[in-house]
Amino acid sequence: MARSILVVEDEPTLRETLVEALEADGFRVTAAGDGRAALERFRADHPDLVLLDLMLPEISGIDVCRIIRAESPVPIIMLTARGSEVDKVVGLELGADDYVTKPFSLRELSARIRAVFRRGEQANATASASVVDLGSVHVDLAGHQILRDGVEVKVKPKVFELLAFLIRHAGQVVTRDQLLELVWGYDYAGETRTVDVHVHWLRAAIEVDPAQPSLIQTIRGVGYVLRRP
Secondary structure (H helix, E strand, O other): OOOEEEEEOOOHHHHHHHHHHHHHOOOEEEEEOOHHHHHHHHHHHOOOEEEEEOOOOOOOHHHHHHHHHHHOOOOEEEEEOOOOHHHHHHHHHOOOOEEEEOOOOHHHHHHHHHHHHHHHHHHHHHOOOOEEEEOOEEEEOOOOEEEEOOEEEOOOHHHHHHHHHHHHOOOOOEEHHHHHHHOOOOOOOOOOHHHHHHHHHHHHHHOOOOOOOOOEEEEOOOEEEEOOO
């Protein structure tokens, strides 16, 4: 069955263009023009992915993102205005999976959407039943669970995906661009702040002292590496 996408965009021409393009790509698409309608459609249709503009009437895109994430782990891709760095960071903090900056090409958007779906499939296919010991931290890759001193630590889905990737490549230095490609699922150099933000959250979850990390180390001028105890 075709994947379903909810397009939330208040500008009618762009909304119609997105719906037509995504349907041509083989997706089932519904649409909403404001935040209130978006939540109604989301709860009624249970889409596989939400394409969410942050500048919305009725209820802001940020609030819509917060509400959806509280109710569901469904992937969310944000549409943001060029230069709105604060909105991007806030959206990622609320649990959005990715963002596309306006103006964007339909080809890029399609690639981002398929990358999000592909990551989910790969995570399900490659999940291991083993529990990885990182000292006081234990990571259940199959159960998507982190225990620190026996207490569960909640993290955003993308933060867990990043940790799982670093565990599978422990001791190997990976660049930010490689992480964007291999964890986020697309070859898109330049937006490396996304990686840094998620590494910051990951360190807060698993490091004894996030200011002086011993597990997730920065290799200056190169990238990051996970050092197992």
